[in-house]
Amino acid sequence: MNSAHQVDELIKEYLLFRGFSNTFRVFEQECRNDKDKRFQADKIIEELYSYITSSDINGLLDYWKYLDLRYFSRLDARFFESVKKFEICLIKYYLVYATQQKRKDKIFEFFETFGSELNGISEWSKWFGLPFSKNPASDPNFETFFTKQWLDTFTVSLHNFLNTIFQNMSLPSLLCFNLDRLHRKELQDEIESLRNEIENLKTEIVNGDTEITSLKQKVAQRELAGYPRRRRSNNNMHDKNEKDSNNNDALRLSLTTSGVSLSSSLSRSTTPSVKHETGSDLNGIKSPEVYADDRSMTPISEYDIDDSHGNINPFIVNSQEMFLENNSGIIVTKLSHQGNLIASCDVDNTIRIWSYEGSSSTLKHSNSNSNILSLEWESRSDKILLYGTDERLVKVYNKETRSVIHEYKMDERFPRVNQISCSPVEPLFACSGSPKSIDDAYSSSDTGSLITFDLKTMTTQDIFMLKASSHSPSSSTMMPIETIKFNHNGQMLVTGDRSGYIRIFDIRTLKSIMEWNISSSSKNGSGVICSSQFSFDETSIYVIDETGELSQWSCSKPGFVMSQSQLQGFPPATPTIQMNITPKLSRKRTPSTSSIRSIKSTRSTSSIPAISETVPYEPISRVNMIAFSDDTEHLVCVGGNGGTQGVIYQSSNGEKVQTLASHKQHLTAVDWSENTILTAAMDGTVRVSRIANLGVIM
Known part of the structure; x- marks a missing residue:
């Protein structure tokens, strides 16, 4: 708005140049009488105060009414109360100034004119006594308004208010x-x-070249001394460590992360942070017990030292906190791509969107005849959450407006929305559909669907139908797609289905670029894929099946397996759960009594006596039990301690490198984004572990 004066002068110059003399005179006259004061807040306030100093109450109210109609009435309704307060303060300053100038006649004139309107308003009840107060400046009812501080505060507030309005106005071209x-x-x-x-x-x-060279030499010296970076130290270094221990040379690793200092001493000296057992050697040292900086003081132990081999683990846990946002067993939990928010869905079809820093909101699935199967955050912000049901619907939820802004419908033959994956660069997402049951997959030539939707136009973009196999020796049908992952630029996506097929699609056409079946090269695998992921350099695909076989496949040679290994501890042994069988169920569940959908909520909904029965728990799929790190060098799975712990494995060889703290009940879902790992359990608890990579720190 500061350029309004310059534009006025340019218009005058143009009018004179064109010879529009009459227009020039009219325009110049209107500029002199400009009530908007060229949108300068200080000039407008000066005009308001001129009416006060001249004791012109009618002029003051008329000019304020002009501002109200011109600007204030167009504001959002939540600002109306502020506008009214400014008006009241302006009138009070009129009365205060008249009192200071000993113009009681103007005060009596004001109350005679407007007294009937103000009578009965609590804000003005005490002000009727102003003209009768002997010393209003020291009267407790009025003394605040006679101070310079009050006037300065009011003036600055009104100035800022007007400036904010002018800065956010729509401007002419x-x-x-x-x-x-x-x-x-x-x-x-x-x-x-x-x-x-x-x-x-x-x-x-x-x-800085000299300093960099010096640091590289120090790093090389540390590596030679036995400090591992991203891999566990090998057996050849064990002899050197043993020799150093016998010579009583102390080897100490000090890390300071987020203000917490962790020291792991490999000497026999005793420190308050390291606990030794009597007669313990190098392998007998126990890691210190460090507590997260939170109210619950949850212990974090056995993270930085692997007691079984004396090796330093690749990650350090800076903090961990346990949350109970959901009241029943978790189905799936997802970190937003910016890492600020967590979405967790439980067996009650309740999605909670929350932050481990405190904020929380609840999204209750409204249709009691369907179940939520999948969750995914939109990749480019923390504002949009997508969730899929077993009744054809993919819903788009806006966290800021707290409402479902759109619903996409799947093919009626494939109502189960198993997985959703969002493009990292475009307003686009892909989701897989499957029949109500596996038997339905054999009754049609189409056994599943892969669909891409456009979030900008809210329309379907492409559809790929899975057909019955025509080249498989057993002529078995293609089973529905279980996993979907985009590559880094969103131009390709990889899928894995329950019959062992890996496909790579071109997202522009949704045509399969290459495909192969992992079953023929599997050692002990089931062929039921529960994870498929591009490697960080996108030259290979990591695949995990439901038996825990981890394989790496070449992208340049379809069907060529580069490595195979077994994830020890995944999948965990099938636990048993206590079921309360009542004559009447309050909400729909899937037919299988062994699925997580059959777990009864901890919230009682009936007073009918229940019959307790112990049944085995078997999840519908294990897709949500696996998550890769951003660099795909590690992955976390459900496993360890009877399935109550998250276990971190190395992607290259499937070696178990670290375990996270246990939950009280069996884990059902994990997720990993940047430096945060989520583990969720059947009792509704979610543990947030903040980690740091030692290789990056060192």
Whole structure:
């Protein structure tokens, strides 16, 4: 708005140039009588105060009414109360100024004119006594309004309020043109400043060569001394460590992360943070018990040292916290891509969106005749959450408006939305559909669907139908797709189905670029794929089946297996759960009594006596039990301690490298994003573990 005066002068110049004399005179006269004061807040306040100093109450109220109609009435309703308060304060200042100037006649005139309107309003009840107060400046009812501090505060508040309105007004093209010119000049200045900064940084880089060389030498010395970076130390280093221990040379690793210092001493000296057992050697040292900086003081133990081999684990746990946002068994939990929010869905079809820093909101699935099967955050923000049901629907939920803004419908033959995956670069997501039951997959030539939807236009983009196999020796049908993952630029996606087929699709056409079946090369695998993931360099695909076989397949040679290994402890042994069988169920569940959907909520909904029965728990799928790190060098799975722990494995060889803290009940879902790992359990608990990679720190 500061350029309004410049534009006015340009218009005057143009009118004179064109010879529009009459128009020039009218325009100049209107500029002099400009009530908007060229959108300058200080000029408007000066005009308001001029009416007060001249004791013109009618002029004051008329000008305020003009501002109200011109600007204030167009504001959002939540600002109306603020506008009313400014008006009241302005009138009170009129009365205060009249009192200071000993103009009691103007005060009596004000109450005679407007007294009937103000009578009965609590805000004004005490002000009727103003003209009768002997010393209003010291009267407790009025003394605040006679101070300079009150007037200054009111003036600044009104000034900021007006400025905010002017800065957010829609501008005509003529003013925008001038603003664009000024903005371009600012950008040029900023670019020049950045160029200078780049030159300075280049100079610093050149000057830092010597320091970098020195640091590389130190790193090399540490590696030779037995400090592992991203891999566990090998057996050849064990002799050297033993020799160093016999010579009583202390080897200490000190890490400081997020203000917490962890020290692991490999000598026999006793420190308050390291516990030794009598007669323990190097392998007998127990790791310190460190507590998270939270109210629950949950212990974090056995993270930085692997007691079984004396090796340092690749990750350190900075903090861990247990949350009970859901009241029943968790189905799936997902971290937002920016890592700020968590969405967790339980057996009651209740999705809770919450932050481990405190905020929380609840999304209750409204249709009691369907179940939620899948969750996924939109990749480019933490605002949109998608969830799929077993009744054809994919719903798009906006966290800010707390409402479902759109619903997509799947093919009626494939109502179960097993998985949803969002493109990392476009407003696009893919989801897989399957029949109500596996038997339905054999009754049609189409056994499942892969569909891409456009979040911008809210329309279906492409559809790929899974057909019965025509080249399989057994002529078995293609089973529905279980896993979907995009590559880094969103141009390809990889899928895995229950019959062992891996497919790579071109997202622009949703055509299969290559496909192969892992069953023929599997050692002990079932062929039921529960995870398929592009490697970080996208030259290979990591695949995990339901027997825990981890395999790595080449992208350049379809069907060529690069490595195979077994994830020890995954899948965990099938636990048993206590079921309460009542004559009447309050909500729909899937037919299988062994699925997680059959677990009864901890919230009682009936007073009918229940019959307790112990049954084996078997999840519908294990897709949600596996999550890869962002660099795909590690993965976390449900396993360990009877399935109550998250276990971290190395992707290259399937070696177990670390375990996370246990839950009280069996884990049902995990997720991993950047430096945060989620583990969720059947009792509704979610553990948030914040980790750091030792290789990156060192």
